[in-house]
Amino acid sequence: MTAPAAALPAPRVLADLLPGTSRAAAVARDAVLVLGGAAAVGASAQVAITIPQISPVPFVLTTFTVLLLGASYGPLRAGLTLLVYLVAGMAGVPWFTDGASGHAIPTLGYIVGFLAAGIAVGWLAGRGADRTVLKTVGLMAVGNIVIYAFGVPYLAWSYGVDAAQAVAWGMTPYLIGDFIKLVAAALLLPSAWWAVRR
Numbered sequence: 001m002t003a004p005a006a007a008l009p010a011p012r013v014l015a016d017l018l019p020g021t022s023r024a025a026a027v028a029r030d031a032v033l034v035l036g037g038a039a040a041v042g043a044s045a046q047v048a049i050t051i052p053q054i055s056p057v058p059f060v061l062t063t064f065t066v067l068l069l070g071a072s073y074g075p076l077r078a079g080l081t082l083l084v085y086l087v088a089g090m091a092g093v094p095w096f097t098d099g100a101s102g103h104a105i106p107t108l109g110y111i112v113g114f115l116a117a118g119i120a121v122g123w124l125a126g127r128g129a130d131r132t133v134l135k136t137v138g139l140m141a142v143g144n145i146v147i148y149a150f151g152v153p154y155l156a157w158s159y160g161v162d163a164a165q166a167v168a169w170g171m172t173p174y175l176i177g178d179f180i181k182l183v184a185a186a187l188l189l190p191s192a193w194w195a196v197r198r
Contacts, residue, residue, distance in 0.1 A: 012126040013074040037081035042095025055169040064181040066114045067143040070121035071130045078118035109154020113147035130189040140182040
């Protein structure tokens with residue numbers, strides 16, 4: 001006998017819509033999401049362009065992937081996914097940007113920031129912050145701020161430069177791209193929820 005529709009919990013994030021009718025099925029679903037998500041983040045990190053005249057930090061697709069994943073997965077799944085990405089990459093899996101791995105990379109702070117941002121964005125999305133365009137803009141802005149809060153200071157420490165230089169290298173050149181990604185997410189996430197409601 002199935003529970004009446006009114007007794008079923010409402011989905012908090014998009015991943016909750018995937019089938020998981022028993023505890024074992026839900027665990028298997030989440031394991032696939034975590035491993036698949038980590039692989040997707042690793043793949044997106046290979047879409048990178050470095051322009052040394054502007055910054056030693058490459059332009060990557062990873063931030064967009066991380067923030068969308070965080071909003072779609074929720075804090076626990078996103079945290080586990082990005083922890084797998086971070087730990088496996090530090091252990092030698094070559095899926096950081098340009099096939100890098102290990103811990104001796106100046107952009108490691110951004111990768112730690114991905115973990116924190118994924119959890120923060122997932123937490124906010126679980127409270128409905130990805131349901132409207134305006135809320136999603138705020139959600140993505142928070143995620144970007146968290147990533148920079150980890151990445152820029154670590155960049156300064158890695159290169160031995162002051163905060164102004166680290167901001168000039170590690171944040172300013174990426175703001176236009178961040179805005180474009182923010183607009184794309186603000187269209188994608190509410191549209192997905194609209195489709196679900198339909």
